[in-house]
Amino acid sequence: MIAAVSWVPKGASKAVPDEAQLPPKEEIEKMIKSGALEEESENGHSEEEDEDTDIEDVEHTNEVTQALVVADALGKTSKSKNSGTKLDDIAEGLKELDMDNYDDEDEEVELFSKGLGDLYYPSNQMDPYLKDKDDVDSEDLEDMVINANDSVIVCACNEDDVSHLEVYVFEESNDGDTNLYVHHHIIIPAFPLCMAWLDCPLKGGEKGNFMAVGSMDPSIEIWDLDVIEEVQPCLILGGINEEKNMKRKKNKKGKKSSTEYKEGSHTDSVLGLAWNKEFRNILASASADKTVKIWDVVEGKCSFTLGHHTDKVQAVAWNHYAPQVLLSGSFDRSVFMKDARISTHSGFKWSVAADVESLAWDPHTEHSFVVSLEDGTVKGFDIRTAKSDQASESQPCFTLHAHDKAVCSISYNPLVTNLLATGSIDKMVKLWDLSNNQPSCVGSRNPKAGGIFSVSFSEDSPFLLAIGGSKGNLEVWDTSSVAEVSKRFGKYSKPNKADI
Template structure:
């Protein structure tokens, strides 16, 4: 019997003050819950079977290697072939006695205990932290509440039918009301949009269908709030009109899977992408112009704009290199540095500290950098002990707070406070 998995594949923050203080709550019967879980279980089994069949076809026919390799590397990254690989044919837990489960028993109301009521209430000073959690026989989106004074706890969760690969928070208007939403890209082809202000929700509020393979990254800009960008293993970048829930622009000039996408912080018609052939592309979805940089011979895993120097972008690679470029010219990189021993899995700037960049890697290390167009300087190396680091997100309200996740069964998610590292405090004059 293979070892069960327990990892968090992706994390994302929700800023303070947007969540409902008292979330809505759907009243469900036990039969509705069981039916939904069984439906997701079946979808999950079909997806897993399809991926296994593609792997077998790849072994039998070399002509299919390129086609199947796109999804194959995702499966290998998370060791999904070994997931639940035992005699039990059920991939999702379906409860036999929902009355014995306090979460599934919808007849049970919250008690009058003041502490429990306070935990359910989301305060204006709280952030939400979203975590894509795979644990033994369940896949879920955990909605956690974080407060610097009180720590973090799980508020509620949403059951998912496939491994989540990326999150993008959306504060988008639906039905004449701004909603607190998250778009989830996963190993299925669709993008599911969930309402974070509803507890016990069973279905997404919208499904965006257009990609043919796994959705690997998402980007949204509040300056163009009706537009969502997505990239996929199908070698495409799609732009979605969220109001109409349709594709309004397709970029298909890629030779391999597109792994990262980011809206420019000021120019809302500009997108930056990174692909598995080592290219970074600047896409203008108004003029339809494309600018291309050959970054490396391996894969570009992550791209990011420097918010303090918005003409500057960074690329992180599958071999652990970090490159900086000036988008105004086609010259060689501003810098290139071997930042990690293995693939860089996360790269984000602090929300406020000038030039403060955090990178995470499959080498299980976190590094803090001081970055400008003139230099990149290593400030701190951290070993957070969350295993292979799979995802990272910078808190939008607390510039010193980052969340990271990994595949350590004992501790797969951790919040890092840069205030606790003297070298970082000195470099960025942290309070």
């Protein structure tokens, strides 16, 4: 399934991504000395330890596996006191094989007579088995290049219990043909639930190309999209404190103990993320632990925690014109707005009739936002009608009965005024004209993607809509092909490729 989709702005990706480097030698040695490898080599854990927390076991297994692979690549051997560990057995086996002298052969022994197999070809072009190899390598290199005109789409996926980010390239030719293919993928340790692209320069320079991922774990992982075959995120915000929990397990073996989290961390799944484009080091997160957190990704720590909801917080969004204003929606059937410019005010709150699934600010005005609900409706609000008290009962500008089931995702078109897309688990994607707060449906489609979990309009191509759902297939819909969309919004033509 595809839980979330996100566009990467054109030109933000490196033309040719870097290849991942092995972790520093010191980090590997630290992992080995920590005793993680010794624990992995034991026969098992007590039932009490197994029941303690599934999240700890998954993270621990991933860490050990990575350590084993990297240690083997560097020729390291375990310093375990237990001479009977698996690592010792592997080391002894390699010693017996004498791999260092594997290529040394007895020149006097000739098993087979001379024949065509001994022919020497002066060049690869003359060798029938190698003559096309250079062409294949050239094609592979060409496929790895991301051109400035290419669109990049990232999908948060889960398939056969493997969670990963798939980085797609969407090519558009001058004659109208398109090509969509997977450029590379990144394995992640936990089931992904949400994403947010950010260009905060975490590795120096003026900008970057990073994807923040929220998952079933309480941590937020930030991955560098310009690095392929990466095995570790470049930054982790919050999460379980592995060192403290490992010590607690060793000291209280057989006894259940509460989970230790890093300072400022969420304590449950991360359900929503929003990057602040104006204050580029700021990331907001919504969690099942009922809180909203504001993170400084440069400092790698939580700056503020907001606890104004009484149930799981599903979505967060920064205002496009007033970057100090944050909106959040919750399963407590409310939408909350916090304006950091008014430090003395506790915030504004709107009540809705069902659990909040998604919300979004109108990118063409600072006063309006829409929220989608579990009952299939979409409501629009104008913050100028909000009352001064926190428990505002302001009526919505409109209520739209959009779908038969939960509306999991909504997306304003950032380039076309009043065009909104909605996606639902009823398997339908619909397009709406919100002009004059009188919504009308201008297009609908069943993209054969299963239940729709995520829809997202491109910020570079006016009518391209990315769609992800339960069947795990990424769909890109050119909504300008819909007659009514073309009729009403035709003035927002596609940009001339020569101008890009």
